[in-house]
Amino acid sequence: xxxxxxxxxxxxxxxxxxxxxxxxxxxxxxxxxxxxxxxxxxxxxxxxxxxxxxxxxxxxxxxxxxxxxxxxxxxxxxxxxxxxxxxxxxxxxxxxxxxxxxxxxxxxxxxxxxxxxxxxxxxxxxxxxxxxxxxxxxxxxxxxxxxxxxxxxxxxxxxxxxxxxxxxxxxxxxxxxxxxxxxxxxxxxxxxxxxxxxxxxxxxxxxxxxxxxxxxxxxxxxxxxxxxxxxxxxxxxxxxxxxxxxxxxxxxxxxxxxxxxxxxxxxxxxxxxxxxxxxxxxxxxxxxxxxxxxxxxxxxxxxxxxxxxxxxxxx
Amino acid sequence: xxxxxxxxxxxxxxxxxxxxxxxxxxxxxxxxxxxxxxxxxxxxxxxxxxxxxxxxxxxxxxxxxxxxxxxxxxxxxxxxxxxxxxxxxxxxxxxxxxxxxxxxxxxxxxxxxxxxxxxxxxxxxxxxxxxxxxxxxxxxxxxxxxxxxxxxxxxxxxxxxxxxxxxxxxxxxxxxxxxxxxxxxxxxxxxxxxxxxxxxxxxxxxxxxxxxxxxxxxxxxxxxxxxxxxxxxxxxxxxxxxxxxxxxxxxxxxxxxxxxxxxxxxxxxxxxxxxxxxxxxxxxxxxxxxxxxxxxxxxxxxxxxxxxxxxxxxx
Numbered sequence: 001x002x003x004x005x006x007x008x009x010x011x012x013x014x015x016x017x018x019x020x021x022x023x024x025x026x027x028x029x030x031x032x033x034x035x036x037x038x039x040x041x042x043x044x045x046x047x048x049x050x051x052x053x054x055x056x057x058x059x060x061x062x063x064x065x066x067x068x069x070x071x072x073x074x075x076x077x078x079x080x081x082x083x084x085x086x087x088x089x090x091x092x093x094x095x096x097x098x099x100x101x102x103x104x105x106x107x108x109x110x111x112x113x114x115x116x117x118x119x120x121x122x123x124x125x126x127x128x129x130x131x132x133x134x135x136x137x138x139x140x141x142x143x144x145x146x147x148x149x150x151x152x153x154x155x156x157x158x159x160x161x162x163x164x165x166x167x168x169x170x171x172x173x174x175x176x177x178x179x180x181x182x183x184x185x186x187x188x189x190x191x192x193x194x195x196x197x198x199x200x201x202x203x204x205x206x207x208x209x210x211x212x213x214x215x216x217x218x219x220x221x222x223x224x225x226x227x228x229x230x231x232x233x234x235x236x237x238x239x240x241x242x243x244x245x246x247x248x249x250x251x252x253x254x255x256x257x258x259x260x261x262x263x264x265x266x267x268x269x270x271x272x273x274x275x276x277x278x279x280x281x282x283x284x285x286x287x288x289x290x291x292x293x294x295x296x297x298x299x300x301x302x303x304x305x306x307x308x309x310x311x312x313x314x315x
Numbered sequence: 316x317x318x319x320x321x322x323x324x325x326x327x328x329x330x331x332x333x334x335x336x337x338x339x340x341x342x343x344x345x346x347x348x349x350x351x352x353x354x355x356x357x358x359x360x361x362x363x364x365x366x367x368x369x370x371x372x373x374x375x376x377x378x379x380x381x382x383x384x385x386x387x388x389x390x391x392x393x394x395x396x397x398x399x400x401x402x403x404x405x406x407x408x409x410x411x412x413x414x415x416x417x418x419x420x421x422x423x424x425x426x427x428x429x430x431x432x433x434x435x436x437x438x439x440x441x442x443x444x445x446x447x448x449x450x451x452x453x454x455x456x457x458x459x460x461x462x463x464x465x466x467x468x469x470x471x472x473x474x475x476x477x478x479x480x481x482x483x484x485x486x487x488x489x490x491x492x493x494x495x496x497x498x499x500x501x502x503x504x505x506x507x508x509x510x511x512x513x514x515x516x517x518x519x520x521x522x523x524x525x526x527x528x529x530x531x532x533x534x535x536x537x538x539x540x541x542x543x544x545x546x547x548x549x550x551x552x553x554x555x556x557x558x559x560x561x562x563x564x565x566x567x568x569x570x571x572x573x574x575x576x577x578x579x580x581x582x583x584x585x586x587x588x589x590x591x592x593x594x595x596x597x598x599x600x601x602x603x604x605x606x607x608x609x610x611x612x613x614x615x616x617x618x619x620x621x622x623x624x625x626x627x628x629x630x
Contacts, residue, residue, distance in 0.1 A: 016450075017454055019453050019456070019457060020449055020450055020453040071412055071416060075412060094456060097386055097390060098449055098453055100416075101415075101416075101419065102449040104420075105419075105449065108423055108438065109442045111438075112439045119438065120427070123426075123427040124424070127423050127427055130423075131417060131424070134417040134420065135329070135335055137413055138334050138335040141413075142334060
């Protein structure tokens with residue numbers, strides 16, 4: 001079985017000019033769980049395909065994912081990522097823009113290394129996903145300049161589908177495609193990935209409020225302080241309406257920790273926590289249901305465990 | 316014969332979210348001479364290929380070129396481009412970054428529309444060029460933070476080869492490849508493009524100093540005011556050494572027009588103008604020489620005229 005971390009470590013980009021290539025190595029060395037390439041390889045094995053044939057696409061998915069993080073950090077002015085300085089902070093914004101561009105090109109270089117018979121069919125699938133992720137990021141940025149009452153929960157779900165889910169879903173689909181799965185089976189894995197991604201993001205929103213800082217890895221309440229339009233906030237507005245909005249506005253000048261505590265109380269009172277837990281369970285079950293139409297083997301079991309672990313995760 | 320402007324006008328990107336797609340349409344509607352797609356189609360006709368087979372790649376080259384301009388304008392903080400506000404000025408930097416990313420993805424969507432038999436061979440050629448252009452942009456940015464004595468003329472030539480020439484050369488090569496030209500003929504057109512691009516850039520550097528504002532389309536002396544390390548400035552330092560540098564430094568606080576006038580005088584005295592003209596002629600002749608090894612027809616004649624026109628251009 002392919003060791004994806006080893007393969008990522010082996011990736012060889014250009015050397016000169018250093019200002020272009022060093023930030024790429026830095027970004028990829030930042031770690032992360034390598035979920036996307038792992039899913040691509042698992043999907044391939046599930047359908048009895050050859051892992052080596054999927055490997056360039058699996059690596060492309062990881063490089064692409066890291067490219068989006070690199071550019072998102074510039075756009076969000078984020079100082080740290082995975083406990084280290086972000087590229088634009090460590091170097092500068094221009095370096096982050098240009099190295100990110102090069103990473104996106106490196107993504108396509110990896111796709112060009114696929115067996116020739118697969119390139120023409122994988123490329124459009126990959127491209128569609130890539131555009132959707134840009135659309136998701138744009139919607140996310142648009143939310144920031146829109147008021148709470150303007151953004152609906154269903155718009156939020158569409159945003160996280162684009163920004164988070166399609167990458168997981170496409171990783172699975174590409175693995176299945178290359179292994180020769182038929183369209184309906186590709187579709188089943190894709191839908192598993194979509195629902196898994198949605199559940200994952202809502203779990204993330206929930207943990208940001210009610211998680212444990214030690215296991216979550218980030219300070220609790222970050223989204224509350226930033227006023228980010230998450231599943232939690234949008235559900236609270238949906239449930240609490242203008243009364244909730246008034247209470248929230250009254251906290252505008254409150255101390256950080258006081259605001260976090262007060263908003264969490266409001267969430268509890270409006271049953272937002274329960275709604276989130278229910279939605280995560282519902283989405284996870286829908287993800288699991290899609291697994292019933294693909295071959296049942298070790299990989300299917302791993303995908304099932306992944307979904308169940310997610311439902312009970314605390315980090 | 317394909318009307319490339321019409322084809323560009325027909326390009327249909329996504330519609331929503333508007334913040335993502337509108338800047339792409341805006342950028343492509345900015346005009347420009349469409350040199351790169353035109354070269355790709357010319358190269359195809361030269362070898363008797365089918366223009367329609369090259370068209371997706373020709374469009375990809377133009378979209379890619381405009382993507383680089385979009386991101387370069389953010390990095391260079393340029394306010395105007397082709398007489399209009401740049402995207403980051405009209406919208407904002409984040410929009411310019413993300414729409415640029417999407418344009419790069421659209422480039423690959425176009426490449427995915429090539430006839431299947433061509434995709435796997437065109438993709439690596441395109442990718443190589445794309446990386447080289449990023450390398451060229453990085454070198455250009457690096458030059459800004461390096462002193463005049465550190466940057467050599469040959470480094471400059473390498474920078475403009477990467478930043479300007481490889482895109483022209485690759486446009487020709489891809490057109491030739493798809494038309495079925497053999498490797499040595501592809502190479503000949505590629506080399507024609509490289510030398511044409513180098514000559515073009517030096518002509519641009521020359522016109523920035525000694526052109527006529529009305530025909531050049533930009534105010535004269537912009538590079539001098541910005542202290543940009545062009546062929547002119549680097550040749551002046553090569554010829555004039557520290558004495559030139561001292562004279563240049565003395566002009567640091569001079570009025571804009573005085574500085575331009577004084578630097579132009581220094582260039583004349585150091586024969587920089589003559590060196591530039593000689594270099595343009597030499598490179599143009601080398602470009603022309605490469606045309607002798609490809610079939611001689613109407614297209615070859617057009618490529619010859621293009622090079623000759625360049626040598627005598629004033630805009």
